[in-house]
Amino acid sequence: MALLVGAGPALAQNAAGTAAKPASDDSGIADIVVTATRQATNLQSTPIAVTAVTAKALEERGITSIGDLTSTVPNSQFRRVQGAFGPGVSAFIRGIGSGDTSLAGQPPVAFYIDDVYYPVLLGANFDLLDVDHVEVLRGPQGTLFGRNSLAGAINVVARQPNTHDASAYVEATTGSYKRIDLRAGFNLPLNDTMAILVSGLSKKREGYQKELDFTCQMNKNGTPQLAGSFPYVNPLGNATKLDSGDCVIGHYGGEDVRGGRGSFLWQPTPSIKITVTGDYLRDLSENPADSVVDVDPTRANANMKSQAAYFGLTIDSRFMTGDPYTTYATYTDRIAACTVIPGNTYYNGSVNERGQCTRGGYSLPNHNNLANWGVAGKLNWDLGNHIALTAVFAHRDLNETHTFDTDGTPLVVEHVINHLIEKYNHAEVRLSGTSKLIDWVGGVFYFHAKGDQHASLQQPSSGLQRALHTTYTPDSKAVFANATIRPFGEKLSFVGGLRYADDKIAVNFSNISDVSYLTTASDILFKVTPESKKLSWKAGVNYQATSTMLFYASAATGYSLPGYNTRPLQKTQVEQSDANSDIAYELGAKLDLFDRRLRLNVAGFYTNFSSRPTTISGAEALLNDAGQPQVGNQALIPLPGGPAGSTQCSPTLVAANTGIVCLGRTYFRNQPAKIRGGEAEYTLNPIENLLINGSVGWSKFTAPDIAARTVNRRQSNPFWTASSGIQYKIPLDRIGGSITPRVDWTYEGSQIVSGTSTKYNGLLPAKSLFNGRITYDNTDHNFSIAVGVINMFNKFYYINVFDYQPLGYPQTDAQPAAPRQWSLTVSKKF
Structure with missing residues (x-):
């Protein structure tokens, strides 16, 4: 236990607006209420591996966005995605995940914000504004959370208005890199049946x-x-x-975000509660830091x-600048339009049918531009006899533009600009009930969205400039039911769940050349409609040995729709993939020990990832309409394992000046995997005011292509993750409050992210990070002052490495994490 001393996900403190409620004897570690089963249950009586992070815990650890949750959840990684994918978040749980934010992406981690489904990773690095708590469910959740929950689900629960107390808060933070953050909000009862809750934020920080x-x-x-x-x-x-x-x-690497959220509560009778919520977020943050580490x-x-x-x-x-905190990328083409460079198939003076020069002489914005707003209504109706109805209706609208400089040099190897518009409508109705014999929930789910993507690809390396336009219309309908039955009394119970879903996505794809407004043989046009009718299931048995000791065993499934290559650059790259599906088996225990002074939640799991279409990166020769190399007519070698007609393009051919141009590509291969591992979370409150909590996770990922390796080749996750921390509240009556010092430690083992980088051999080494915070709370005047340090010992590390060399480019890029940063926060509650 001494090795695991740490800052765990479920802190004992109970604060206004958190999900925690005091233990019955007002001592020891407090209970936390979660909704992981679509019913309100005590975390310790919920037979699922779920991490519950309360608002107080988020504040104490300096967590302000989904991307910061890595430091709290075992066997999980959440972070801002590599720059090519815009302002999104990559999410991995137990070795399964994705960082692709495209419209056609099928993220294996499902996101729900106040019961509203969020279908893509783009814009999913939510700022945790006025959050009550965050639930991270580990393992497939196909029965209750539906499609794209192969790895798990994240359920963010926001604070709700209340009609009892008027309250307000204001918070200001300053810190490194000219940081200025402002947050404020208030809860205002209008009468005995109505209240409003309003909050807003502004964050501004210069890039590192x-x-x-x-x-x-x-x-x-x-x-x-x-x-x-x-x-x-x-x-x-x-x-x-x-x-x-x-x-x-x-x-x-800077930040420029503004947002707001407002909720209106109307409770016309004690049994009926209606909540309407609207939110808006505008993100103009700089593109992520990215540096060239190998040429x-x-x-x-x-x-x-x-x-x-x-x-x-x-x-x-x-x-290569020699300093990862500097770059020569400018998102600008310094070669004037209409310039002709001898022997260059891109700068060749091309004009379109209107006589306009289409190449060179441009400058792209170097920041993202995201506007994201939504409105949702929720009805909670207590029907009596322990039966309740919940209905959710929501609409969300996202409009986003992002750019990416692929090579990170002052030249232009590849520039991309993407503009995406997405609109979602979501409805869900649930009926639930509880009794001594059975707890049950059942419902219907409907989701419909429209996505529209316009993109421009400037690729002087291959001689291409193309315009992309894709429309994307997903529809999902499902019915589901879940029950916990206790036929022999309170100690032994059985869990069963089913979900039948009818899902499809209609895709109309267009990728055309810039040299003509008419359709040419080199243009890529296709329509696909990946669809699936799927029955997901869950089964389990629970044994409540005592009121503070729960043991459980379960099996559950998850799935996603079939997919397709979202970025084909020539006709040989038009390809579809099979659906993902998995079954996870889990054994776990939830224990409150030593008179509720120690909370220990442990789980072991085995996941059979039976259908796993993996994208394999490579390069092929750029072909003309006759299926021959764009320049030259040399014999080409088939791409090993690739689709029919695809070829490989080696550096040898390029170096020999054969005239062959290499073009990046990916293709699909089904690589079933087995994942096994274990994890533990604990909270220790040995004496009053002392809190020690943390987590540890281990997982191993085995697939046919990596069976002989000792690292997680395709997992992009480490074998080991751990977090730990300690805090002690020091009462100081003479200054009207208390001082609480806190130290947090996060560990991630080494991990493979790329197999071909000559600079790092694709390996990110293990790292330990320390954060610190000292908080003064004044109880007399209800304000606090906190000084915090992130990355206390200024540890240098890369968030990810992206190797472009197998795609036909000369460089490897890496995204450096921020160096040490300090902050000073002053907050006041009214």
């Missing part, structure tokens, strides 16, 4: 990665010859920059070399 002017920096380094004739970003500022040695022209000049093709030669440059290590 510096954008450098390439030519300025080469001069500053004393190597002006390495800049060739590449122009300054701002010619008027050249002299000033050279004199001052300041080559910084921007930043990445292999042999992978630069003729287009890349001739583009560099236009400025008197060669593609080599000069584009």
Whole structure:
């Protein structure tokens, strides 16, 4: 237990607006109420591996978004996705997950915000504003949470208005990188039956990665010859920059977010409660920090070399700044429109049918632009005899634009700009009841959405510039039921659940060349409708040995729809995939011991991931309409394991100047996997005011292509995760309150993220991170002051590594995590 000392997910403190309720004797660790079974139950009597993070716990650990939950949930990883996927979050639970935010993505972790389904990872890094608690359910949840819950589900429960007390709060934070955060809110009873709850936030922080002017920096380094004739970003500022040695022209990794949320409660009778909620979020944050960590000049093709030669440059290590907190990426093409570079198939003076130059001379925004709003209504009706009706109706609207500089150099290997519009309608009606014999819930679910994507791909490396337009219309209808039966009394119970779902997604895909407004043979046009009718099930048995000891065993299924290649660049890449499906078997125990001074929740699991269509990355030759290489006519070798007609494109062909252009591609291969592991969460309250809590998780991922390896090759997750922390509340009556110091530790073992990177061999090493916080609470005047430090020992590490070399590019990029940051927060409650 000493090794696991830590900051766990369910802290004992009970605070206004949290889900915690005091123990019956007002001592020991408090109970927490969760809705993981679609009914309100005590966390310790809920036979599911679920982490419940209360609002107080979020505050004490400095967690403000979904992406920060990694530090609390065992065998799980949540983080901001790599820049190509926009302002989204990658979510992995027990080795299963995804970081693809595309409209066609099937994220294996289902997101619910106040019972409203959120279908994609784009924009899913929610700011946890006025949250009551967050529930993270581990293992497939197909019966109650439906499609795309192969790995688990995240259920965010917000604070609700109340008609009893008027209250308000205001909070201001300042800190590193010119950070200024403001939060405020109030609850106002209008009368005995109505109340409103309103809250808002503003967050502003400068990025921790510096954008450098390439030519300025080469001069500053004393190597002006390495800049060739590449122009300054701002010619008027050249002299000033050279004199001052300041080559910084921007930043990445910053934050610029504003949002608000309002809820109206009407309770016309004691048995009927109606809540209407609206929220709005605007995110103009800078693109994520991204740096070039490896360059292999042999992978630069003729287009890349001739583009560099236009400025008197060669593609080599000069584009690596040597400091991961700096980059030369500018999202700008410095070659003027209509420029002709001999031997280059991109800069060839191309014009469209209207006589317009379509290539070169542009600048893309280097920040995302997200507007996300929604409105939801919920009816809770107590029908009597312990039977209740819940109905949820919601609409959400998302409009987002993001860009990505694939290569991270001052040249243009590939630039992408995406504009997505998504609209969702969701309805769910549930009827539930409780009795000595049975607890049950059943309902119907309906979801309909419309997605529209416009994107432009500038790819001088392959000679392509293409316009993409995809419409995406998912429909989902389901009926479900879940019951816990106690035929022999309170100690022994049986769980059963079923869900029948009818899901489909109608997709109309268009990827056309920029050189013609008419359809040409090189254009990619197709329609697909992945669909499935699926029966999901769950079965389990529970044994309540004592009032504080629960043991359970269960089996449950999860699934997602069939998919397709969402990013084909030529016709050989049009391909569909099978559906995902898995079954997880779990043994667990939930224990409150030593007069409720120790809470220990443990689980062991085995997941049979039977249908697992995996995307395999590679490169193939760019073909013309006749199915031959775009330039040259050399014999090509089939792509091993790839679809019929696909070819491989090796650096040898490129280096030999054969004229063949390599084009990145992915294809699908079913690779069933077995995942086994265990996890534990604990909270220890040995004496008054001392709290120790934490978690530890271990999992191993075995699939046919990695059976001989000792690391999780395709998992993108570590074998081990752990978190720990300790806090002690020191009463100080002389200053009218208390001081609470807290230290948190998070550990992630090493993990494979790429198999071909020559810089890191695709391996992210293990890391330990420490955060600290000291809080002064003044009970007389109801305010607090907190000083916090994130990454206390300034540990350097990469969040992810993205190796583009197997896709036909010369570089490997990595996303550096933020260095040490301090903050000062002052809050006041009224």
